[in-house]
Amino acid sequence: MSLLAEHNAAEAIELHSESKQPEIATTPVDALTVIQNLRANKDGILVVLSGFLCNFMVFGIGFSFGVFQEYYKSQDGPLYKSTDFQVAMVGTFGTALTYTCGIFNKTLLYHFKPRNVMLAGSILMSTGLILAGFCSKLYQFILTQGLIYGIGSSCVYLPPVVCAPMFFNKHRAIAMGILFSGTGLGGLALAPFTRYLIAQIGFRWCLRTLGFINLTLTVLASLLVKEPKVETFRTNNKLFNIHQLGSWKVWLQLGGSLLQAAGYLIPLIYMSSYAQTLGFTRGQGALFIGINNGVNAIFKVVFGFGGDQIGRLNMIIICNLLSAVTVFGLWFVESRSAFVSFVILYGVFSGAIISLLPTCLLELFGPANYQSMSSIMYFCRGIGNFLGSPLAGLMIVNAGITASDYRNPIIYNGVLLIASTMCLVGLWIIAYYEKIHKTWKL
Template identity: 60%
Template sequence: MNSNTNYTRNSGVEEFALDSLTPEDITTNVSTTSLEIVSESDERKRGMMCVAAGFTCNFMIFGIAFSYGVFQDFYTSEIGPLKSESASMVALIGTLGTALTYAVGVFNNSLTYYLSCTKIMLIGSTIMSLGLILTGFANQYYQFLLTQGIMFGIGSSFLYLPPVVCAPAYFDKNRSIAMGIVFSGTGFGGLAMAAFSRYLIAHVGWRWCVRILGFMNLFVTGAASFLVYEPKTFNSVAHSRGLFKMNQLGSLKVWLQLLASFLQSAGYLIPLIYMSKYGQTLGFSLDQGALFIGVNNAVNAIFKVIIGYAADRLGRLNMITVCSLLSATTIFGLWLISTRETFISFIVLYGVFTGAIIALLPTCLVELFGLQNYQSLSGLMYFARGIGSLCGSPIAGLFITGGGSKSSEYRGSIIYNGALLLASSICLIALRTAVAFPKQKFKWKV
């Protein structure tokens, strides 16, 4: 666990962090923050509660978001409500929801100036749940876009950021393991909610399916909202009314990290979206294609924790860089080769390495910039990830030639996917060796 003043072990990081604090910041902090006396045992309990809340919210948010393919298949079917719309237009609904989950995070720093984490999350739970419930009454395309797209995305962002931002501050030695548990909710949620949504559509219809998911989300994430408290380490630095501190944008470290996050987010979801359809070009059935997505999510969830454990001992920035490179390698080395055996290997290995990238991002931000800057920079980073999501799958779809019925027609999309993750890896390598720790470039753990 962290002590009240143990922000970072690296003096270079500490210097950058402290430079961003002005006397005015400290004065503002004293006048706006009530310093609560919290024992070490209570801090430990709050840390565990924050991890539990983060896991739960990731399970619901991304479990539903990553199940959107189930809804897309039904919406565009002969009996679906959006059968007259193109597949790309229907896909935009789910893509927009996921993109806003990240992008609206840029407002998190400002919101915490006025509201507690619990209040922010309760507002988010209500908006997200209403978005799903109101989708059950939708008939026109714009109504789906407003409810299952925009309302879902805004509400889920308010739910997603508080536990993700607060959890790293409660841990030091086991920070990556904690965040691995938080983000494993994404994989387990994707595995469970896709099957659950498919079952509900078949037995109660799509309208009651989204309504049930909405009420379920309101109950589950509403309860989780009461488990998140702002760490006392955040009380020692000022909250800002602004979205972020402008002087942070003058750092090359910040820009390299933002670019790496943008590129990684753009490439991350492409295989998940096209995995089932691509599998059918190799002779796999529709049910097997759905199973592949489930296997990928399960492997992804498990290895977020395993690699998190390794990262705490071998270096977090080192591990995220290696995993990013290996993710790009699986795309060029396995997915680009159109055989059934290499495709199955790709499904498993891509799940192993890409999950770690997401889980380690918050821990690397703390390591690079210190807890003093983490809260505001996390909003900027997730904003970059949101924009990246909009630039990933939609553009990848344009590279698919023909009707996508042959594996060779996906070649351009696969190369685009690999290039995004390779470029993200290059940014991380430059950040690790040339900018953040130039004097320790040949040391494995910094």
Template identity: 35%
Template sequence: MEVRESHELEPRNALEDQPTATTTTRTSIDRTSSGADLAAPLDVDGAEQKRQHRRYQYTLLICGFLMTFNVIGINSSYGIFQEFYTSSQTHLKDSQGQDALVSLVGAIATGLTWSGGIVVSPLMAKVQKVQWITLTGVGVMSVGLFSVSFSTKIWHLFLTQTILYGLGSSLYYFPIISITPLYFDRNRGLAMGVVLAGSGIGGLVYAPVLRTLLDRVGAVWTFRILGIWNLTVGLPVAFTVKYRPGYRPQGSSRLSWDIVRRGTFLFQASGAFLQAAGNLVPMYYLTSYSTSVLSHSPSFAALLLALNNGINSISRIIMGYIADRLGRQNTMLVSVLLSALSVFALWYDAARARFLAFVVMYGIYAGGYNALLPTTIAEIYGVQHYSSVNGSIYFIRGLGSMVGAPLAGLILGTYNRGAADVEGVVDLGLKRRYHDVVVYDGVLLLCATLAVANVRWYDAKAKGWSWKA
């Protein structure tokens, strides 16, 4: 029995033992001689071709960085909107205190960004010029952001900030994140760390900027500026991306039932779901905890979120570097474990100093899983199964992101934050509910750690034990 998907990229000769790039599509490789280095240009006529190839590598790294700067940077800054929409400052008529419903707006948008790869992959097989996909994504994403300025109720946000933005960001994100690693062989983990560092830098920049814009020009013009900015930055990036010469998308993809029933796949899917669910909870509720429990100002809470994102971006690069040398699965396992422990040890009943420590330490540890998941998929399943497994895992991860933060909002319940906003009064009942949120989040991440450990064990059992994996 086979679970069929719609897209795979098939290598034309024996490369199946070589890990592939981070990509939602597999590729067909034209090679003139066996054993050629993947990092070298496919048609090598001399030094000029090598220089052109190297220049495009750098260009692609810059474009990938800018793409994640906008897409993931905006996603990771949703906590600013979460705090704004649920506060007394909101311009919406029905969002104050509605944490669960408001978090669902951002959670589904993030889920669409990730899970959309299962649709984008077959689309890339049918479109000859990948620029058409990325340009469409930038346009839809920008229209979604601009259209939020006309929203007056929560259901308007679901149409604009969730559906339009989420679908557009997926069309923009996956082609670039898929193609970029195909130009690298050695130091692929480091290259992807550089690209994905844009997400943390984006969050570092967006969090205080968005908070300032909301305070000074209001929500309407904040989203209009954001939409125009996204279009301005995104169009050149979308035009630049192209398939690597000699790589041709194929039209079919199959996820073998033999893979689905393996322990490695079952635990990898479970870990992806649980980590995505747990990872977004601090991102969404860091700012509201700061303002509602610790009585920080909204602007200071935005700086804390920016600090977390900035540290996270540096961590992704460092984690990628470490993983290339000590093993990607090993690094991922330690990263998830320490992120879970930091939630329990530093966030639970945290006062201001300990909460600041949590912001820093969680930023360091949480970046490892996100940066290393694609490369571990390639390492475990090989090039011949990469596209189908990667698309399925990210689809499941997208579902997890839709669950974690909204359930945390249900735990918090509906409440009036007005007193705390004005007088700095702390609702002790709300503080106790945040304790429950922290425990819920920590359990999710601990379960994700167990799943990652089982992936490591099953893979070692199948291939033979090695300290570096």
């Protein structure tokens, strides 16, 4: 299909249905109606459940890397002589590849069923964790807990995320909120569990145990995925449409995603080690990561419900801005009580953009462009991960012994989130203009 023909097909789809226009605001709905509609959509429910399980494992492990970070750098750890930047590269590499490999997602789903892609990813991801249990050098951890884990987790994570929004319309945001709540619940459960396993059986068997648990749950998740029955799901196998890159709307959306991804993980990676500078124990540091993720999970669903009522893009902007406020207003303050407040409130606001962005892609760019835009967006989020935690690690002074040693990473974190918010406000302005003038342009 030519670029012009593909673009015209996309426009035809959007002109045919005004329901696909950017939703700056929507009509409130009651919880009973939401539940009834979800029950009628059994295939969609199964995909949401699959996505929940995948998020639980992929990001439950990924966002718990702060526990490994703190242990690897301790005197008992295998990477004691490595810098914060070097150790952070292990976790960042894994999480970044989860996103950046999304650039191949459209091609993979064109040639293979979502279930088969996920099964292959499950084996790779679990293998990476199990092999990491035999490692003792930095490059070995990067190859196993980073590279192999990251490629596998991408294949596990993205198929249900791409498929799920196509099963929903009116309640799309709350469905995706439930799907992505697995991220926070995974962190809530696996951060303290990881800390416990390291203390009881050592980090090597901890990694192997997580690998076998992951294999069980992600294989189950792959069996639940259903492919959406829409014509636009398998239009072509091109990575993306070059025409899409000639629009400010696309660049603002990608910029907002990249910058938010760069800032999002910084608190999670350094939360445990920073907590110890304030006098908290290792166990308490791991618990903070779990609490943050647990709160995050709850409010992904809450803000998903709210996004269906006031507009998904509106909700993303509000939460992104408030995330930056918590960084500057609470984490920047060298106080135990302020830090505890930050752990909770950052968990409240920071996760909304992750769960609501897929719903916005459908509304802003249409179903014909959804997969290619998802691929580009997740690739940019992966690049953002590379620019986030590792660079923040380089900014830590004096080996991070005192809380003031973290001032530069905290400022960097807040600036990234503010810049992301500015991009999303620009995107909102363009989307609002197009809605008012009944246009649909890339």
